[in-house]
Amino acid sequence: MPFSSEELAAISTPAVLIDLDIADRNIERFQRYADASGLNVRPHIKTHKLPAIAQMQLKAGAIGITCQKVSEAEAMISGEAEIRDVLITYNIVGREKLEKLRALSKRVTLSVVADSTAVVDGLSETFTNEPQPLTVLVECDTGARRCGVLSPEATEDLAAYIDAAPGLAFGGLMTFPPVGQETSVESFMREAKTRIEARGIAVPVITSGGSPSMMHAADAPVTTEYRPGTYVYNDRSLVARGACGWDDCALHVLATVVSVPAPDRAIIDAGSKTLTSDLFGLTNHGHVVGRDDITIDQLSEEHGRLVSNGPIGLVVGQKIRIVPNHACVVTNMVDAVVVKGHGRAVPENWVVAARGKIT
Numbered sequence: 001m002p003f004s005s006e007e008l009a010a011i012s013t014p015a016v017l018i019d020l021d022i023a024d025r026n027i028e029r030f031q032r033y034a035d036a037s038g039l040n041v042r043p044h045i046k047t048h049k050l051p052a053i054a055q056m057q058l059k060a061g062a063i064g065i066t067c068q069k070v071s072e073a074e075a076m077i078s079g080e081a082e083i084r085d086v087l088i089t090y091n092i093v094g095r096e097k098l099e100k101l102r103a104l105s106k107r108v109t110l111s112v113v114a115d116s117t118a119v120v121d122g123l124s125e126t127f128t129n130e131p132q133p134l135t136v137l138v139e140c141d142t143g144a145r146r147c148g149v150l151s152p153e154a155t156e157d158l159a160a161y162i163d164a165a166p167g168l169a170f171g172g173l174m175t176f177p178p179v180g181q182e183t184s185v186e187s188f189m190r191e192a193k194t195r196i197e198a199r200g201i202a203v204p205v206i207t208s209g210g211s212p213s214m215m216h217a218a219d220a221p222v223t224t225e226y227r228p229g230t231y232v233y234n235d236r237s238l239v240a241r242g243a244c245g246w247d248d249c250a251l252h253v254l255a256t257v258v259s260v261p262a263p264d265r266a267i268i269d270a271g272s273k274t275l276t277s278d279l280f281g282l283t284n285h286g287h288v289v290g291r292d293d294i295t296i297d298q299l300s301e302e303h304g305r306l307v308s309n310g311p312i313g314l315v316v317g318q319k320i321r322i323v324p325n326h327a328c329v330v331t332n333m334v335d336a337v338v339v340k341g342h343g344r345a346v347p348e349n350w351v352v353a354a355r356g357k358i359t
Contacts, residue, residue, distance in 0.1 A: 097359065
């Protein structure tokens with residue numbers, strides 16, 4: 001990373017460090033792939049929650065951003081970045097959220113998703129008297145078993161329901177598939193698209209997502225748009241899946257050794273309130289940069305335990321850098337991140353604009 005040893009020594013820990021040059025490289029890598037594959041890029045900002053990094057993604061060629069919640073979108077468009085196109089990939093339920101959604105629609109080009117008539121009815125009631133209809137995509141379950149309609153037949157029915165609903169415009173199909181399930185995406189979406197078009201309804205967008213298999217997005221050619229999130233920083237989970245290397249990880253957690261109670265054990269000041277308890281399918285809680293022999297085997301709220309099969313070789317006051325299991329959840333744990341790169345002579349603190357925006 002571009003931080004000097006003197007700069008690291010001056011940073012109060014635990015802290016989240018961002019290398020903007022690596023982030024830029026990650027953004028440009030996928031943008032090149034998407035451009036060559038005829039895919040639009042709509043990155044999910046849950047990974048960074050920073051308008052300035054969204055601006056980097058837009059400058060590279062992204063057509064807009066993806067958000068998960070209304071409040072997250074509100075925070076992202078309130079900064080200096082010129083964000084004008086937002087997709088919220090979450091069922092919006094409840095009068096307060098719907099009213100905020102209506103207000104948001106007056107500020108940006110907005111689209112949302114739905115997987116039931118109940119969600120569609122709430123959206124329709126809210127937007128019936130608006131001058132511009134709200135664009136709604138059908139969320140499809142192509143194998144993740146989370147939200148989404150379960151079959152192309154059900155997708156067709158809900159698309160027709162949206163198309164007929166006052167205040168709404170059918171915008172296409174959306175999915176978040178399991179890793180490596182491009183075949184399932186292609187089969188499901190191709191059939192659904194054919195069925196919907198047979199009813200005389202256009203399907204302008206088919207949007208998929210997920211960073212682990214993003215470099216295979218074109219293996220589902222029915223897809224028109226892709227929503228990578230973690231790719232901007234990368235993390236231990238993506239290294240474990242072979243999607244990147246340690247040198248591609250733009251986010252590190254900086255921690256200080258606060259105790260060395262045994263020759264093979266040390267304690268750092270980063271616990272579950274920094275690294276989070278999210279294993280993300282892995283064992284242990286992160287990768288200590290430059291020390292493959294060390295395992296972060298246990299977290300409490302403010303302590304992280306490091307163990308080694310031999311002498312751990314750490315001393316109280318020493319600082320270490322950690323690649324977390326899952327970068328996205330770490331971002332939401334801190335008020336600000338420390339950034340360097342893009343020619344900056346010294347590190348800067350950037351407030352995480354959308355931190356805690358979960359409604």
